[in-house]
Amino acid sequence: MPAAHQPSPVPLTVDRVAQICSERGVKFTALRRIAFEALLEFNGPVGAYDLIRALQRRLGKPVGPPTAYRALEFLQENGFVTRIETRNAFLPSTHPEDPATGAFFLCNHCGATLEMDLTELEAEFASRAAKVGFRVGRRVVELQGTCADCQETTSAAEGQSQVVKGGRG
Amino acid sequence: MPAAHQPSPVPLTVDRVAQICSERGVKFTALRRIAFEALLEFNGPVGAYDLIRALQRRLGKPVGPPTAYRALEFLQENGFVTRIETRNAFLPSTHPEDPATGAFFLCNHCGATLEMDLTELEAEFASRAAKVGFRVGRRVVELQGTCADCQETTSAAEGQSQVVKGGRG
DNA sequence: CAAGGTAGGTAATGTTATTACATCACTCAC
DNA sequence: GTGAGTGATGTAATAACATTACCTACCTTG
Ligand SMILES: [Zn+2]
Ligand SMILES: [Zn+2]
Ligand SMILES: [Zn+2]
Ligand SMILES: [Zn+2]
Numbered sequence A, B: 001m002p003a004a005h006q007p008s009p010v011p012l013t014v015d016r017v018a019q020i021c022s023e024r025g026v027k028f029t030a031l032r033r034i035a036f037e038a039l040l041e042f043n044g045p046v047g048a049y050d051l052i053r054a055l056q057r058r059l060g061k062p063v064g065p066p067t068a069y070r071a072l073e074f075l076q077e078n079g080f081v082t083r084i085e086t087r088n089a090f091l092p093s094t095h096p097e098d099p100a101t102g103a104f105f106l107c108n109h110c111g112a113t114l115e116m117d118l119t120e121l122e123a124e125f126a127s128r129a130a131k132v133g134f135r136v137g138r139r140v141v142e143l144q145g146t147c148a149d150c151q152e153t154t155s156a157a158e159g160q161s162q163v164v165k166g167g168r169g
Numbered sequence C: 001c002a003a004g005g006t007a008g009g010t011a012a013t014g015t016t017a018t019t020a021c022a023t024c025a026c027t028c029a030c
Numbered sequence D: 001g002t003g004a005g006t007g008a009t010g011t012a013a014t015a016a017c018a019t020t021a022c023c024t025a026c027c028t029t030g
Helices: A014-024 A030-042 A048-059 A065-077 A119-132 A148-157 B014-024 B030-042 B048-059 B065-077 B119-132 B148-157
Strands: A081-084 A089-092 A102-107 A113-117 A135-146 B081-084 B089-092 B102-107 B113-117 B135-146
Touching (some): A014 A030, A030 A048, A030 A089, A065 A081, A081 A102, A119 B113, A135 B119, B014 B030, B030 B048, B030 B089, B048 B065, B048 B089, B065 B081, B065 B089, B081 B102, B119 B135
Parallel strands (some): B102 B135
Antiparallel strands (some): A081 A089, B081 B089, B102 B113
16 A cells, blocks of 8 residues: 655645735734644644644643634635545645635545646636526535555555555545 | 525436336335435435434334435445535435536525536546546535525525525525 | 345444633723 | 723533444345
């Protein structure tokens, strides 16, 4: 079983997020910063309760679900984090400027997440939306399947030790 | 607030499902049939626990989550039901022959679900997948926003009685 | 009828997310 | 400075969604 991939583009840094927040006049509080740092360290989609545990470790005190969910809500609203719907998990974004634009290949085998650009598809979505008078907000495009690495090694490596990678197995 | 739409194509009937099951040599048991009938009556995406309650009413006895989830699993595997990921809900399909092909407009306001055909987009998905060596299985495409009806009436009708339509408000 | 397989019943538990309310911290009149 | 008002966080409880494990019923087939 191959290792999980990173999303190909460079991930957002904490400093960049801080800068954008300042430009937008929204508050990048300590909690929100720590939550974002924690998400970055996972190298893959992170479940809300994994984040809660990470926050507890970092803060040295109990952290309730609402605390984590509120931080995630802020990060999502500002395009710093994308929710992966089919995994109930959260992934740091690579492009906070156009939050609704991402789409993902998700490997069912190793958990890899591979982001692709949707710009070329948007015209198609828009024309279909226009036909029925629908105004599109958030776009969720998640294509599940098998990544290149996992296809190469599927037959040979099957049935060995259970290793979970990519943040969510 | 306007009424929720049906998906535009004609919904699958119980008879048609029975026929397909028979052709495929899979068992359309009483429970599975009743579950499918219940889903049809909701006129929109149905949460698993709403289905459980519907089954309990119809069967006059307690129904545990596994019973409902197993029926849903069967119906999904055979393309009779589609899971709406962003709603944690289940919707009877209109085209059991090509289960991976659908995409949905989902109105955040009234809960309407509007299915669109994705065939033209598949080439685009395929070419992107090919570029990175990804083999695509299940496709999830859900575009959230505001349906035509809700756009017309948003400003005028706001702030009145809370009416929930379309199965999931 | 015995063996094996598929479907369904039941209890318990796991996982994800929200509600409601209390508290804290900062800002801005006054 | 003080006290409202506001946005952010803390806490407890609960809701909503989903799975595991195990058992029982039934059907098929040799
Ligand atoms: Zn990989
Ligand atoms: Zn993989
Ligand atoms: Zn409508
Ligand atoms: Zn609507």
